[in-house]
Every structure is written in structure tokens, then in C-alpha cells.
Amino acid sequence: MLKNTITLLSKVPASLTPQPHTLCGFLAGLHSHGPDASFKSFDDAYEAVIKVPLDSLNEFEEEIWKAQSRRFIYGNRNLSVVDTVEDATDPQSLAIRQLIINERPNLVQTAINVASISAPYVATSPNPSPLTQGHFGGLAIALPMFEASSPPSSSPPRVHIIGAGGCSLPTTLSFFTSHVTAVEPDQSIVEVAKKYFGADSELFSLVNMDGSSYLSSLKEDDIDVLIIDADDGSAPPLSMRDHSFYTALLPSLSPSAVIAINAIDSPASVASLSATISSSLPSHTVTIVPPPPAADTDDRHVLLFACPYDFHPSLPSFLSYFAQHEGLVDSPSAWLKSLEASFSS
Known part of the structure; x- marks a missing residue:
């Protein structure tokens, strides 16, 4: 009607x-x-x-x-x-x-x-989005990946998120490291995130800026974890799919830096993106991880993790470490199965 x-x-x-x-x-x-x-x-x-x-x-x-x-x-x-x-x-x-x-x-x-319809959201503990809502809580896995592959440090891992959206991901990660910066180019989304999704400046930094411009402003070795959760109708944006984008990142990456990307595209296009990242970052290898079946997504939705080559020998310790991170992602056992299957293939 x-x-x-x-x-x-x-x-x-x-x-x-x-x-x-x-x-x-x-x-x-x-x-x-x-x-x-x-x-x-x-x-x-x-x-x-x-x-x-x-x-x-x-x-x-x-x-x-x-x-x-x-x-x-x-x-x-x-x-x-x-x-x-x-x-x-x-x-x-x-x-x-x-x-x-x-x-x-x-x-x-x-x-x-x-808590209820129209109730304010207050982050008091890690609270990833419900897996069955299709949210890629698995992007947060990049943090324990970095910690498993890097030498012990007294400094907190520096996490940069391109595509803040409602900020559930930076909020969750802020409970595990005190250095989280989320970047969102759309001012209206920033305002909605603050009013309805509890985007708290005391938990993390929220920057209203274009993602590529933000990354180009970073200093040498300034990135421990980079999460790209952005789109321009294509995920990741077309500007973040070519060789020049990743080679430009090299000076800003720490030696053990991990990159996580939310990709929504055909298997062929995802494979092409994986090859582009691998050739652009010679010290890293890329693994494609599909979300668990409970996420109820199709084959176009995957996560890409670019990890240092020496991460693979530390995979068993990572799996053990990740299991102890309660609240990092929704349904951690489901994500572990996907991770184990992807990294062993």
C-alpha cells in the first residue's frame, strides 16, 4: 500500500x-x-x-x-x-x-x-556487536595477532581504525589498549555515534577526517594495528585497493604491524586485493578469513589479515592468548574455528 x-x-x-x-x-x-x-x-x-x-x-x-x-x-x-x-x-x-x-x-x-528502546548506551565492559547482526567483530582479532607476533613492550599497542561508523569496534578495543584512534569522514555519522552509540572521547580518539589523509599524516612506525572498516559503496574503498596505497603505508607501520580489512566483494576481487597487499608489503603475508556461519553472511563478506611472516610460527600461542580475551568478539569459539581453518589451509 x-x-x-x-x-x-x-x-x-x-x-x-x-x-x-x-x-x-x-x-x-x-x-x-x-x-x-x-x-x-x-x-x-x-x-x-x-x-x-x-x-x-x-x-x-x-x-x-x-x-x-x-x-x-x-x-x-x-x-x-x-x-x-x-x-x-x-x-x-x-x-x-x-x-x-x-x-x-x-x-x-x-x-x-x-537496555531498552531509546535507552542511552554506556560502555562499561567490552560489548561487541551481536554476531548474528552481521557485524564483523572479528576485525578486533588484529589486536591479539599483533601482541602474539611482537616482542613484549611497556607501551600499549597503537590501533588506528579507518571507518569508525557507530564506534562499537573502537569502544570494544579501548578495553584492551589505551591507544585507539577511530577515523570517520562523515560529520553526521560522528554526531550520531556520540549521541546514540556511546562514542566516548575518554575511551578513544574520534577524528572527523578522510581516512587516506589521516594515514598520510602519521609518523614513522606509528601503526601497530590498522583496521580498515570503510567503504565508498565498495568495501574497502577503491582508493584503498591499489599498490600505491599500501606502499605509502610502509613508513608508518611498526615491524610487527598487523592490518585487518573488512572486504565485501567477489572471491576473484578479494583474491586480487590479497595479492596486491602481499606484493606491496613484502614482510607480510595475507590470510582470508570468512566469518563463522552464525554471522549469516554470504561469500562476498570476508576479513583479510596481513600479518608479519613470523606470525605463523606463533599461531598456536595466539590461539591460546585470544581465548583469554573475553569480550573481544562475539562468539569467540566460532571465530577460532574460522581462524584455525583459514590459517591452516
């Missing part, structure tokens, strides 16, 4: 457009995404959705709540923050909060647990 309403109202003069509803951006994404989309572009869909009467949008919002126990607690043209509970009749029911980029409504950028 709403789909038909949107289509009919797509020709309403712009002068009659009301103030956008919280749902408008998300609905525009739904109606412009995928092969059967009602509109050819997100922009066209958004222009149509904002002309739908507010009463209709309010009714649809209540339908979503009744049918799916999902409440949109924030929404603008580009972003939506959605709280979902298991039992809408229980006011004490825990909620899963999701950050969604509206142009890609099928992907969850960040997911965290909160």
Missing part, C-alpha cells in the same frame, strides 16, 4: 512537500535498492517519499512496530538509528540498536545492545 502511495505522489509539486519524517530516508533506500526497486535512484525515491502525508508515514511506523518490534529513534536523509526488541510487550526487554546507511538499507553498519 505504501509503495503505491509513494509512486502516485512522486509527481506532487515540491511546494507541497512537508517536513521530512524520521522514516523518509530509510524508505527511500528500500524503494531504490535492488533489482526490483520502484525508483532508479535514491534521490528520486527520497523526493517521492517526503511528499507522502505524515499521517500515512506515522501509520506505517506503527505497523513496523507491531509487526517487527522495531522503533526508529532517529532518522535523517542519509542515516537511520533503529532499536529492535524481542518482546514489544515487555518494557524491560533488551534492545538491539542498529545504525543503517539509508542508501544501503540491507546492511547494518553498527549494532549494539542497549
Whole structure:
């Protein structure tokens, strides 16, 4: 019904457009995404959705709540923050909060647990996103990989995350090292991360800056762990897939540095990226790790870990060390199985 309403109202003069509803951006994404989309572009869909009467949008919002126990607690043209509970009749029911980029409504950028609908998030312990929400909590594994392959040091590992999003990953890592910097180029995402996802400046540094520009500003040997969790419609971004990007990183990498990358692409493209990194970083080897089956992702979603060559002999000690890091990732035993299978193949 709403789909038909949107289509009919797509020709309403712009002068009659009301103030956008919280749902408008998300609905525009739904109606412009995928092969059967009602509109050819997100922009066209958004222009149509904002002309739908507010009463209709309010009714649809209540339908979503009744049918799916999902409440949109924030929404603008580009972003939506959605709280979902298991039992809408229980006011004490825990909620899963999701950050969604509206142009890609099928992907969850960040997911965290909160006490109830609209409750603030306060990080009091490691709290990785639920594995079944598709979050790549496995990126945090790069930290114990570095610690297993590097000599003992009194200095905390220096972790740099490109693509902060809702900041669940830097928040989790901040409980294991005091030197975490998360970089996010989108100011609106930074603001949402602070307001709804507990991005706390006392736990880690949050920098509003382009990722490539940030990396080029780093000093020699300044990176112990680099996590690339960014995308430009492609993950990683096209600018972070070529030889020159990784050779430019070399001066900033410490001798035992570990790089972790969230990749969403065809197996052939992922293999090409792996080869590019290996040729660019001669002291490192790249391992492709698929998420555990419980993550419910397809074959396009994998993690790449670039580790020093001498990491492989220390793999048994890493597996033992990782098992002791309670809270580093969701379902650690599932991740261990994926790691063991990938590194032994």
C-alpha cells in the first residue's frame, strides 16, 4: 500500500512537500535498492517519499512496530538509528540498536545492545556487536595477532581504525589498549555515534577526517594495528585497493604491524586485493578469513589479515592468548574455528 502511495505522489509539486519524517530516508533506500526497486535512484525515491502525508508515514511506523518490534529513534536523509526488541510487550526487554546507511538499507553498519528502546548506551565492559547482526567483530582479532607476533613492550599497542561508523569496534578495543584512534569522514555519522552509540572521547580518539589523509599524516612506525572498516559503496574503498596505497603505508607501520580489512566483494576481487597487499608489503603475508556461519553472511563478506611472516610460527600461542580475551568478539569459539581453518589451509 505504501509503495503505491509513494509512486502516485512522486509527481506532487515540491511546494507541497512537508517536513521530512524520521522514516523518509530509510524508505527511500528500500524503494531504490535492488533489482526490483520502484525508483532508479535514491534521490528520486527520497523526493517521492517526503511528499507522502505524515499521517500515512506515522501509520506505517506503527505497523513496523507491531509487526517487527522495531522503533526508529532517529532518522535523517542519509542515516537511520533503529532499536529492535524481542518482546514489544515487555518494557524491560533488551534492545538491539542498529545504525543503517539509508542508501544501503540491507546492511547494518553498527549494532549494539542497549537496555531498552531509546535507552542511552554506556560502555562499561567490552560489548561487541551481536554476531548474528552481521557485524564483523572479528576485525578486533588484529589486536591479539599483533601482541602474539611482537616482542613484549611497556607501551600499549597503537590501533588506528579507518571507518569508525557507530564506534562499537573502537569502544570494544579501548578495553584492551589505551591507544585507539577511530577515523570517520562523515560529520553526521560522528554526531550520531556520540549521541546514540556511546562514542566516548575518554575511551578513544574520534577524528572527523578522510581516512587516506589521516594515514598520510602519521609518523614513522606509528601503526601497530590498522583496521580498515570503510567503504565508498565498495568495501574497502577503491582508493584503498591499489599498490600505491599500501606502499605509502610502509613508513608508518611498526615491524610487527598487523592490518585487518573488512572486504565485501567477489572471491576473484578479494583474491586480487590479497595479492596486491602481499606484493606491496613484502614482510607480510595475507590470510582470508570468512566469518563463522552464525554471522549469516554470504561469500562476498570476508576479513583479510596481513600479518608479519613470523606470525605463523606463533599461531598456536595466539590461539591460546585470544581465548583469554573475553569480550573481544562475539562468539569467540566460532571465530577460532574460522581462524584455525583459514590459517591452516
